Amino acid sequence: MDELFHVSERKSTIGTELRAGLTTFLAMAYIIAVNPAVLSGAGIDAGALACATCLGAGIMTICMGIFANRPLACASGLGVNAMIAGIATTVCGGDWHVAMSVIFLEGVVILLLVLCGLREAIMDAIPVVLRHAISVGLGLFIAMIGLCDAGIITAGAGTLVGLGDITSPTFIVGIISILVTVALACRNVPGSLLIGIVVAVIAGIPLGVTQAPTGIIAPLDFSSIGGPIADAGGVPAIVKVLTDPTLLVISFSLLMSDFFDTMGTAMAVAKQGEFLTDDGNVENIKEILIVDSAAAAVGGFMGVSSITTFVESTSGAADGGRTGLTSVTTGVLFILAAFFSPIVTIVSSAATCGALVYVGYLMMSEASEIDWSDVSQGFPAFMIVAGVPFTYSISAGIGLGFIAYVIVALFKGEASKIKPLMWIAVLAFLVYFFVA
Incomplete structure (x- = not known):
């Protein structure tokens, strides 16, 4: 095991990797309940969705661990699943098989782009300052997710955001998770993020936040699998997508979102997992992108929306995960959760607030690497740092920063500094913003 995953070589231990895998799983476990709740509105059986969500996440996370040997985990992405539910009921006339075929097609195309080297080449063309900004923006985004999940920040009365109800049980559990995590981290206690989650889950029992499980074992249901090859008006659902211009445009929008979301997530996890180089490159990025792209297609085929690399993977990396053994552990736990999902779903999103x-x-330490005194460097970086959390979208925030970088460079007469693939990325973002 040590030789297979290079555990000792990366200054980790098998115990640390297993613990980090559990930390990542608990930080992501909410998707087992949330994904079925979102997609069942499209007409897919909730039990089948829970089963397929676990199996899809488990299989692709294990693939990530074995193929890329980095601590990244995959599962059905939030936001995309809500979009697909809406597409199924509106554009696709209530046929969720067609909606999932949109995801399947997007995954296949983005996988081809990776195999051709385009996706990796675009990442290499990104200026170092923007790579640092992506890490900072993702840090704020991750923290915002945790605070929102705990109700610590909410939509305000007459304002976009405000402080939540401090007497709310969810708020209290979130604060407990933060305090315990920080207190243990101050004392350099191993597994502080995991302990913080567990303590918050226990604290949530008398507060009514941690719900008693509805059972122990859930039956497996595979009825959501195979959407792209299902009949859709006399032809396979995937054929209907390929012949419908509207659905092709939607597929392009999803491709752009997946393309840059994963880039940002990979850089964020790489920073915590110590596989981000000094010049901002992610080690093993090609393998990571291949698995992530294939995961999107697998998600569409399994009927669970796009499976993508989860930003919550940073929690396991921050807890010491350095190898693919962390991912394999998380993946195995997801597969087991397919059988025991009623128990797993007692971990509330508020309990993971402290870790996030x-x-x-x-x-936030990456902010010190940015030269804020230079407008040509600092302003595009700021647009990413502010754009990611303020738009609640990784890809939108990155797009704003890319466009700002090109505009400032043009104003300064430094167009020659812009690499050709950056121009392509900016043009793609402009199209994405207009059609999304």
Whole structure:
């Protein structure tokens, strides 16, 4: 095991990797309940969705661990699943098989782009300052997710955001998770993020936040699998997508979102997992992108929306995960959860607040690498740092920063500094913003 995953070589231990895998799983476990809740509105059986969500996440996370040997985990992405549910009921006339075929097609195309080297080449063309900004923006985004999940920040009365109800049980559990995590981290206690989650889950029992499981074992249901090859008006669903211009445009929008979301997530996890080089490159990025791209297609085929690399993977990396053994552990737990999902779903999103907020704090260190005194460097970086959390979209925030970088460079007469692939990325973002 040690030789297979290079555990000792990366200054880790098998115990640390297993613990980090559990930390990542608990930080992501909410998707087992949330994904079926979102997609069942499209007409897919909720039990089948829970089963396929676990199996899809488990299989692709294990693939990530074995193929890329980095601590990244995959599962059905939030936001995309809500979009697909809406597409199924509106554009696709209630046929969820066609909607999932849109995801399947997007995954296949983006996989081809990776195999051709385009996706990796675009990442290499990104200026170092923007790579640092992506890490900072992701840190704020991760912290914002944790604070929102705990109700610590909410939509305000007459304002976009405000402080939540401090007497709310969810708020209290979130604060407990933060305090425990930070207190243990101050004392350099191993597994502080995991302990913080567990303590918050226990604290949530008398507060009514941690719900009693509805059972122990859930039956497996595979009825959501195979959407792209299902009949859709006399032809396979995937054929209907390929012949419908509207659905092709939607597929392009999803491709852009997946393309840059994963880039940002990979850089964020690489920073915590210590496989981000000094010039901002992610080690093993090609393998990571291949698995992530294939995961999107697998998600569409399994009927669970796009499976993508989860930003919550940073929690496991921050807890010491350095190898693919962390991912394999997370993946195995997801597969087991397919059988025991009623028990797993007792971990509330509020309980993971502390882990996500602490990871956000750690990622803020990248801000010191940005020369804020130089407008050509600082302003595009700021647009990413502010854009990611303020738009609640990784890809939108990155797009704003890319466009700002090109505009400032043009104003300064430094167009020659812009690499050709950056021009392509900016043009793609402009199209994405207009059609999304």
